[in-house]
Amino acid sequence: MTIEFETPKPIVQTQFVLKTVAEEMMRAKSRYFDEHEHEIPWDYIEFMHTAMKAMGVGSLAPKEKSNGGEESKEKRPPIAYQMLATQMEMLSWGDAGMYLITPGGGLGAAAVQAAGTPEQKAKFLARFVEEKPTMGAMCMTEAGAGSDTSSIRTRAVLDEKNNEWVLNGEKIFVTSGDKSITEYEKLGKGFIVVWASIDPSAGRAGMRSFVVESGTPGVKVTKLEHKLGIRVSDTASISLVDARVPFDHILGSPTVEKTTTGFKGAMATFDATRPLVAAAGLGVARAALEFLKEKLAENGVQIRYGVPRQKLTNIEREVIDCEIMLKSAWLMVLKAVWMADNKKHNALESSMSKVKAGDVGTKITQKAVEILGPLGYSREFLLEKWFRDAKITDIYEGTGQINRLVVARQILGYSGAELR
Amino acid sequence: MYSFEPSEEQKMLIDAVGKYAVNDLRPAAREAEEGRLLPPKLVAKGWELGVLQASIPEAYGGFGDRSAVTGALAGEELAFGDLAGAIAVGTPNLFALPILLGGTEEQKQEYLPKVIEGNWTPYTSALIEFAFDFDPLALKTTATLKGDGYIISGEKAYVPFAKEAEAMIVYAALEGVTQGFVVSKGAAGLSVSDEAEKMLGLNALPTYRVKLDGVKVPKANRIGGDSGFDFERVLASMRVANAAAAVGVARAAFDYARDYAKEREAFGVKIAQKQAIAFMLAEMRTEIEAMRLLMWEAAWKLDTVKDDAFIEAYLASTGAADMAMMVTDRAVQILGGHGYIREHPVEMWMREGRGFAMFTGFTMV
Ligand SMILES: Cc1cc2nc3c(=O)[nH]c(=O)nc-3n(C[C@H](O)[C@H](O)[C@H](O)COP(=O)(O)OP(=O)(O)OC[C@H]3O[C@@H](n4cnc5c(N)ncnc54)[C@H](O)[C@@H]3O)c2cc1C
Numbered sequence: 084m085t086i087e088f089e090t091p092k093p094i095v096q097t098q099f100v101l102k103t104v105a106e107e108m109m110r111a112k113s114r115y116f117d118e119h120e121h122e123i124p125w126d127y128i129e130f131m132h133t134a135m136k137a138m139g140v141g142s143l144a145p146k147e148k149s150n151g152g153e154e155s156k157e158k159r160p161p162i163a164y165q166m167l168a169t170q171m172e173m174l175s176w177g178d179a180g181m182y183l184i185t186p187g188g189g190l191g192a193a194a195v196q197a198a199g200t201p202e203q204k205a206k207f208l209a210r211f212v213e214e215k216p217t218m219g220a221m222c223m224t225e226a227g228a229g230s231d232t233s234s235i236r237t238r239a240v241l242d243e244k245n246n247e248w249v250l251n252g253e254k255i256f257v258t259s260g261d262k263s264i265t266e267y268e269k270l271g272k273g274f275i276v277v278w279a280s281i282d283p284s285a286g287r288a289g290m291r292s293f294v295v296e297s298g299t300p301g302v303k304v305t306k307l308e309h310k311l312g313i314r315v316s317d318t319a320s321i322s323l324v325d326a327r328v329p330f331d332h333i334l335g336s337p338t339v340e341k342t343t344t345g346f347k348g349a350m351a352t353f354d355a356t357r358p359l360v361a362a363a364g365l366g367v368a369r370a371a372l373e374f375l376k377e378k379l380a381e382n383g384v385q386i387r388y389g390v391p392r393q394k395l396t397n398i399e400r401e402v403i404d405c406e407i408m409l410k411s412a413w414l415m416v417l418k419a420v421w422m423a424d425n426k427k428h429n430a431l432e433s434s435m436s437k438v439k440a441g442d443v444g445t446k447i448t449q450k451a452v453e454i455l456g457p458l459g460y461s462r463e464f465l466l467e468k469w470f471r472d473a474k475i476t477d478i479y480e481g482t483g484q485i486n487r488l489v490v491a492r493q494i495l496g497y498s499g500a501e502l503r
Numbered sequence: 504m505y506s507f508e509p510s511e512e513q514k515m516l517i518d519a520v521g522k523y524a525v526n527d528l529r530p531a532a533r534e535a536e537e538g539r540l541l542p543p544k545l546v547a548k549g550w551e552l553g554v555l556q557a558s559i560p561e562a563y564g565g566f567g568d569r570s571a572v573t574g575a576l577a578g579e580e581l582a583f584g585d586l587a588g589a590i591a592v593g594t595p596n597l598f599a600l601p602i603l604l605g606g607t608e609e610q611k612q613e614y615l616p617k618v619i620e621g622n623w624t625p626y627t628s629a630l631i632e633f634a635f636d637f638d639p640l641a642l643k644t645t646a647t648l649k650g651d652g653y654i655i656s657g658e659k660a661y662v663p664f665a666k667e668a669e670a671m672i673v674y675a676a677l678e679g680v681t682q683g684f685v686v687s688k689g690a691a692g693l694s695v696s697d698e699a700e701k702m703l704g705l706n707a708l709p710t711y712r713v714k715l716d717g718v719k720v721p722k723a724n725r726i727g728g729d730s731g732f733d734f735e736r737v738l739a740s741m742r743v744a745n746a747a748a749a750v751g752v753a754r755a756a757f758d759y760a761r762d763y764a765k766e767r768e769a770f771g772v773k774i775a776q777k778q779a780i781a782f783m784l785a786e787m788r789t790e791i792e793a794m795r796l797l798m799w800e801a802a803w804k805l806d807t808v809k810d811d812a813f814i815e816a817y818l819a820s821t822g823a824a825d826m827a828m829m830v831t832d833r834a835v836q837i838l839g840g841h842g843y844i845r846e847h848p849v850e851m852w853m854r855e856g857r858g859f860a861m862f863t864g865f866t867m868v
Contacts, residue, residue: 084508086572088800089807091504160504388814389735391638392821392860407797407822410815414796415789418507435789484782491781494788495765502776 088414091162094169097138101170104134105177110465113178116315117468121307123262124181124315125269132186132216164355164420168362172413175366179472180313182363184218186270187211189259190356191219194276194292197352198334207294210271217271220263221352222254222321223278230485232278233287237323239279241330241337248293248333250279250326253305258479260319261304264297273297277323282339289339294332301326312471350430357433357480358419361440364476365413368440368447371469372405375451378458398454405447412436412443434481434489441477441486448473507796513573520552520577524584529755532585535707536851539699541591549581549592550623555599563615569603571740571802574868575747579795582751586855587707589748589866594663595619596867598626598672600740601683605732609723614670614685628672628683629659629713630741630864639674639681639738639863644715646675646684646725653677653684653725655718661702663865665695665711672726673715674734681734683726692718704854737867739805739813742820744866746798749823749859750791756834756852757787764837780837787830794823802868824859831856 090098108127116124174182183189188211195207210217228234237252254260254277263273274296282289295302306320330337376386379398386402387395395403415436422429448470452459459466477483492502509517527545535541554577559565581589599618602610618626632643644657655675665671672683686693696712726732761784764775774780801819804812831853835842842849 085506085510086508086513086799086803087504087506088803089504160506162504165505389640389738389817391636394636394638403818403821404825407818410800410818411793411797411822414800415793417505418792418796421505421507432792435785435792438785438789439793484778487782487785488778490785490788491775491778494761494784495775495781497776502778502781 101173109177120314161424164423168420172362172366175363176370180315183316186216188219190221191276215271218262218273220259220275222257224256237279246330247327250323254321257319261317292334354433357437360480361436364440364444367473368444371448371451408443412439431493434486438486441483444473444476520580528584528588564620571805575802578747579751582748595626597628601737605727607728625664625667627668629662630674631661633660642676644675646677655715659713661710685724692716739816742816744868746819746823749827753827753830756831760834760837790826794826827856
């Protein structure tokens with residue numbers, strides 16, 4: 084092992100390609116879809132699906148084993164999560180909302196990846212590399228259960244006669260929920276992963292997640308939210324009324340031991356996805372900071388790096404601080420995903436990267452709007468949109484506060500009961 | 504590739520340096536600060552760890568190659584023990600490393616073995632000037648070419664071990680560009696203040712004002728010879744070292760405050776169980792990690808000679824200085840009134856914490 088920061092070649096190449104996509108397919112349409120909430124950018128979705136299939140990137144779907152693979156290839160250090168984080172950063176630099184509707188399974192696929200058996204992974208994830216673009220989503224949040232996930236009310240009851248789970252409940256704020264379960268001509272058959280309790284008396288130990296296929300009777304979208312930002316991404320309420328799924332759609336163990344394995348499945352998902360969400364937030368922050376520097380340069384304001392702080396102007400200080408925040412936050416993301424790639428336990432690093440990205444994303448976008456004054460506030464530029472988009476990073480996948488709790492518990496060696 | 508794990512060799516170094524920092528430097532720190540004296544034996548023991556010696560090639564009497572990453576790892580560990588001790592142990596670096604990086608072959612042959620063979624010997628450098636707008640790239644001390652030598656005039660501040668120093672590198676503006684000159688003990692026109700400077704922190708470290716009143720040095724004493732050397736590279740390396748030390752001190756304060764918060768009770772629970780405290784700790788830990796990674800990347804960019812190494816080192820040093828102030832301030836806050844009392848080390852770290860905004864020039868990797 085060593086300490087090094089050389090971006091792996093495959094990542095550099097992907098960044099290069101995605102930058103063009105971000106500029107031409109995303110930014111060019113950003114304003115339109117921001118102002119036409121709930122319209123669907125089919126061009127982007129179809130383009131990305133075709134492109135990703137061709138490049139074999141962007142999806143958590145199992146890669147086809149290349150026949151007669153050479154030994155040397157196997158030995159290369161794994162970079163799958165590093166690749167994903169880089170892609171998410173670059174696409175969110177293009178448009179954070181549009182990035183969220185990139186086909187490939189989203190948080191639904193991530194949940195299967197983190198908690199599913201090999202058979203389940205094979206069964207549920209293969210669809211994302213098939214003919215039509217296909218979406219996945221994850222439903223944890225309910226009206227009465229946001230940060231406090233253990234108080235979800237959705238129930239799953241085993242119908243032993245038919246060997247099926249019967250789900251009942253109301254989920255809210257499901258990213259891509261609509262595109263995952265509503266049947267669209269242009270989309271393949273997606274699924275949502277629904278968190279429910281199989282034994283409410285058992286608390287966290289009774290929590291499980293279930294794969295619910297699009298087209299399942301009793302499952303429907305009841306509302307699409309209108310939001311501050313990331314408007315092109317659908318945020319759905321989904322009701323489940325006697326929705327039946329086959330027995331083997333439960334992710335993880337079907338029996339309730341007096342442990343928290345079910346809940347751990349959720350946490351394992353978060354360990355994997357938090358740095359990725361952080362990466363996406365930093366893409367927005369980078370967009371804002373680059374725009375700020377560009378506008379300042381156009382107006383003849385140079386940033387004098389290397390000059391002592393007390394000799395700098397206030398604007399120079401602010402820009403330099405933003406740069407420090409952004410670079411260091413990105414390194415925290417890289418470390419967290421590098422740990423994931425190398426199968427190291429990364430709960431602490433993963434949550435720290437999310438805490439930092441939530442802070443940095445909001446601060447940088449807010450600063451940029453402030454410094455640019457009337458330019459920043461105008462809808463003539465996308466900066467004001469990035470200011471709105473960035474805020475979500477500090478809210479979903481665990482709010483800034485919840486991630487501080489996770490970090491604090493890790494560093495103090497406390498349980499959830501000792502620090503709540 | 505990206506990789507965030509020190510090599511086996513680096514881990515061994517961290518381990519050895521860490522033991523010295525915790526078992527030797529830390530226990531001596533308070534008394535040294537109050538008595539304004541670092542025991543020479545303590546410094547000698549740190550020198551024997553061979554951190555600098557391992558950065559100098561065999562040809563010049565050392566046993567390794569310089570790596571800013573390795574130096575930064577060692578620097579963080581030392582500062583975790585005690586900053587004054589860390590700077591003292593590393594003071595000869597301030598003389599040796601610029602020569603290694605920018606010196607002519609003759610200069611390396613002449614000076615490096617002298618510095619690193621044998622015991623810790625006071626070799627130092629004079630960079631900082633006593634002005635609020637002090638800028639290493641716009642020095643007020645000047646060097647002028649005259650005949651077969653350079654005439655140096657100006658005033659330097661905070662020069663570690665200047666009084667005893669066998670020789671020091673004096674940084675001065677030569678036609679507006681910062682360059683380094685070797686000035687030996689007793690040179691005509693060189694005067695060192697009698698008393699060590701009294702500072703907000705770092706009182707165990709003897710630093711002095713140095714006056715250069717038309718000091719004449721031969722042409723051969725200019726680092727890099729007639730064409731000089733790239734000072735920005737040296738400055739970047741000082742900034743990385745400064746960031747590493749800031750991370751070390753911040754980590755010391757964080758660890759102390761965390762342990763205290765898990766012991767101290769208020770309102771029937773440990774104070775660490777209160778979110779107001781726990782969240783402060785979480786943010787302290789997060790910022791330490793953020794700046795450590797930025798500092799590592801800057802060090803790595805120096806080692807791999809990347810174009811933006813200079814900027815990155817500047818960002819790391821600036822960010823780490825702010826971070827160290829934030830973390831050490833909060834450490835005092837977490838101990839409450841007890842944090843304000845000199846029985847605990849956190850107030851000392853807080854005084855050091857503010858210094859990183861101007862300590863560049865005290866350390867080098
Ligand atoms: C656009 C969008 C997309 C989303 N996508 C998804 C999705 O795909 N799937 C999904 O399941 N959910 C999704 N969410 C839901 C999101 O994860 C929750 O909104 C979030 O976890 C917070 O829950 P809440 O809104 O109920 O806030 P609350 O839990 O009510 O929190 C309110 C405030 O209290 C703070 N707080 C709560 N508990 C504590 C505590 N113990 N200590 C200190 N402070 C605390 C919070 O930090 C917050 O500031 C999405 C939300 C949005 C807005």
